[in-house]
Amino acid sequence: DAGVIQSPRHEVTEMGQEVTLRCKPISGHDYLFWYRQTMMRGLELLIYFNNNVPIDDSGMPEDRFSAKMPNASFSTLKIQPSEPRDSAVYFCASSPNRGLGETQYFGPGTRLLVL
Amino acid sequence: AQSVAQPEDQVNVAEGNPLTVKCTYSVSGNPYLFWYVQYPNRGLQFLLKYITGDNLVKGSYGFEAEFNKSQTSFHLKKPSALVSDSALYFCAVTYSSASKIIFGSGTRLSIRP
Numbered sequence: 001d002a003g004v005i006q007s008p009r010h011e012v013t014e015m016g017q018e019v020t021l022r023c024k025p026i027s028g029h030d031y032l033f034w035y036r037q038t039m040m041r042g043l044e045l046l047i048y049f050n051n052n053v054p055i056d057d058s059g060m061p062e063d064r065f066s067a068k069m070p071n072a073s074f075s076t077l078k079i080q081p082s083e084p085r086d087s088a089v090y091f092c093a094s095s096p097n098r099g100l101g102e103t104q105y106f107g108p109g110t111r112l113l114v115l
Numbered sequence: 116a117q118s119v120a121q122p123e124d125q126v127n128v129a130e131g132n133p134l135t136v137k138c139t140y141s142v143s144g145n146p147y148l149f150w151y152v153q154y155p156n157r158g159l160q161f162l163l164k165y166i167t168g169d170n171l172v173k174g175s176y177g178f179e180a181e182f183n184k185s186q187t188s189f190h191l192k193k194p195s196a197l198v199s200d201s202a203l204y205f206c207a208v209t210y211s212s213a214s215k216i217i218f219g220s221g222t223r224l225s226i227r228p
Contacts, residue, residue, distance in 0.1 A: 004158070043159075043205065043218040056215055091158055101147050101166060101209065104216070106158030 004107035006092050012113045018080040021110045024073055025094030033104060034067055034077050035091040043091075049075065082114045117142045119208045121219035128196045128226050136191040136222045138206030148189040149207040149216070150180055159205060165189060176200070196226045 005024040013019055025032045033048040047057040052069045060067070064083070069075040079086055089111050093104040119140045128134045140146055147166050151159040163174025170182040180191045189206060206219040 042220045045215050045218075048215065059215075093158070103149070103161045103164065104159075106151075106160070108156075108158050 004092055004094055004105055006107035006110050008110060009108065010111045010113075012115065013082055014115050015083055016081045018078065019082045019086075019112060019114075021077040021090050021092075021112070023075045023077070023092030023107060025075070025092070026105055027073065028096065029094035029105070030097045031095045031102075032069060032075050033093040033095075034075070035093065037089045037091060037109070038087075046077070084114045087112055087114050117208070117210070117217060119206055119217050119219045121204075121206055121222045123222050124220075125223045125225065128224070130198055130226050130228050131195050134193050134196045134200070134224065134226070136204050136206075136224060138189045138191065138219060140187050140189065140206075140208045142208055142210040144210045147209045148180075148182060150174065150178070150189075150191050151205045151207065151218075153203040153205065153221075155202075162191070162204075198226045198228055200224060201226045
């Protein structure tokens with residue numbers, strides 16, 4: 001298996017632009033997680049899905065952030081409009097059934113820079 | 116409140132010496148504890164976990180961790196450090212009624228030759 005795939009690996013954009021991050025989880029995994037990592041705040045869980053349904057989005061910082069999972073093999077995290085403080089590394093992770101007690105498998109991350 | 120703490124931002128160890136990276140937690144109910152490692156420009160990788168059973172857990176790359184319920188700790192250890200162990204290490208906790216996993220702030224481990 002190729003593992004969790006994220007694209008793009010790097011994104012540079014200007015303030016106000018829309019940013020879309022993409023994730024393909026490991027086949028057969030029922031849980032998908034989006035995280036944000038910054039020096040100041042460490043690793044933060046933004047949202048997670050179970051069987052394509054959003055379960056907890058309490059970590060989403062504000063309405064500018066949205067996430068979707070239209071099918072079991074694809075998820076997006078969108079920021080519209082983007083701001084410089086959104087600059088961070090965004091990770092997607094997936095895990096098999098019983099997500100919380102199971103190991104999470106992380107993608108390589110998307111490094112986002114908003115100018 | 117549920118939490119996990121890594122009290123050391125950085126740990127420096129000479130190659131060949133034993134290493135310990137500390138983690139303490141606070142949860143209601145039985146904890147599920149994890150250690151992950153992050154190499155530069157990479158995602159987190161699973162090292163080991165404690166769910167139930169034997170308090171000493173062995174994981175990847177020769178690492179092990181001991182669950183201590185009375186001290187609410189789950190310290191990561193390795194008997195002999197390698198330069199290639201230099202990375203950022205995260206402790207994480209969840210529990211039976213939790214809705215999410217909580218990660219610690221991370222400890223940067225630096226192994227000098």
